[in-house]
Amino acid sequence: MSDEHIEQPDFAEIFPLFFGHSYSQVVTTAVRLGIPDVLAGSTMSVDEIAAATQTHASSLHRLLRALVALDVATESADGGFALTPIGVLFCKSTPTPVHGAALMCGDPTLWQAWGALELAVRHGNTGFYHAFGQVIWDHLADNPVLAERIYGTMKATTSLLAPAVVAHYDFSPFTRIVDIGGGDGSLLSTVLVATEGASGVVYDIEPALRETPGVLEAAGVSGRCEVQRGDFFRSVPPGADAYLLKHILHDWDDDASARILRNCRDAVAADGKILVLTSVVPAQDEVTDPMARRVLAMSDMEMMAFHSGRERTLEEFEALFGKSGLRLGAVVTVPEHPNFHVLEALPV
Template structure:
């Protein structure tokens, strides 16, 4: 009897998917070694790069050769590598540089829990605390190097997102905006710069606020920082509350605590803006679905679809009034008090 043979192309497809982590490893290597910074003057061979970078030329060639298959760098006929538009974002001095963002997203505090994804799926919870002795954000609070990597990386990732967010939503001419869990303040800074009639409050943990980015001449007198815990309360009486990349970190029960705190603080006619990915149905490739597994592996969080947001808002005394897609992977989910 002839045994049916598997389609060899499908075997290759599955094999390549199984080894996809090597693309992340190669990208991290390029970001960490600073290859892109050494190609700003034009193409260079791995032999020319090896000395300044302190690496092995043959090994570097193999890393860059793989990245070039994904449009990150391009190899010329003479064996030299040049920057592509994607590789330009790995330059440390590029506008909206993603170098620190790539380093953060490929750090072991994300990589290692992802390797335990099967355990997470079986147990229904992240293995992060088992691996590191504390939940994710508690680990950052007690590990300064990890915290610096995370906050610097998030600022890098957010640079382009912040511009897209502000372009997608028409902020009012006057009033107060509270950026809840706003990190170093990149989004609030951009909101205030683009809307001169607004004032803002950056609300986050005290250790995060120490390195905020609001103290610039253009914003003099229009901002303040307030330390606190958004599970307990948020500053009251503002016109707009921002939650960017916050709810996806937490379970539904934890999100309800945050949302109810915002609802209690909102003034009459206030607005809540949740800036997160919105998971769409269907089988198309989706960054939201990739990010969803990262949240599941490390944080017990999740990315949500429109109905998920609608249900959460209703339980918190809010009503979903619209979703504004942006030019980034994120959307602005708009809610009003009911």
């Protein structure tokens, strides 16, 4: 083929497709070193930043220049570095999930799981399992750094989402609410604050529950909310009239998800509900925004790299509920968070 037949690609579009890993490493290294926090609200020289972060000045200088190239920082003519508005988002004190997400996404263990994505596509199972021979949640018991990064990111994202959930879904009919895989309790404490008189249980495995008592205390609901350790594949606390499953089923394949749902089905009061709080994948032709399409697709790839699950369409949720002795009830949208829904699953 002669040159004139080769379509010249848009380099800006192609470059991140194979070099995106370096963008991520530059930014997450800066976050791990605390550079955005040191620079917050000030302009500093390389030597000042090196002293504050205890780093090698000439290597740091190169990293800072890379941050400038990525629009995370600016450099003045006299060598002063400062944060851009994007850089500010990476500060620990900025109330968005960006800082935590950067720490989690840059974690070396998770990079190894991504590195085994090819094996997942060739042979099935997850990248994480090919790399470590373990389910990621079991691994966290022995990897407190990664546990803190994952649970910290979940706390930050769930804290943002929870107020929108209670604004759009009416929890007032419920008297006892169990949050299955409820992590640090950010969701259930918000739900209980909005549902006076209801009691609750946050149910999860050990590493998830370290901060839970403090979160419940700070929300003023510790008097009516228990914390229980347990495995949702074995059983869940019985007798409640609402079971919350937020961002649980997308971690698991259909058989494992059906086991969790059946355990909730066996435990729920006769007139109770299982509430699946989740992203729902729209039909392909409904996703017109290219960025939304990418976010959904990358989230699905993340599930393949780390978990056995997947993002599901509404039809796939209906089929899963059907396998678990449940049927789909109301579908409530949470408009502030695109594609996020509360799906009611009702015992049949």
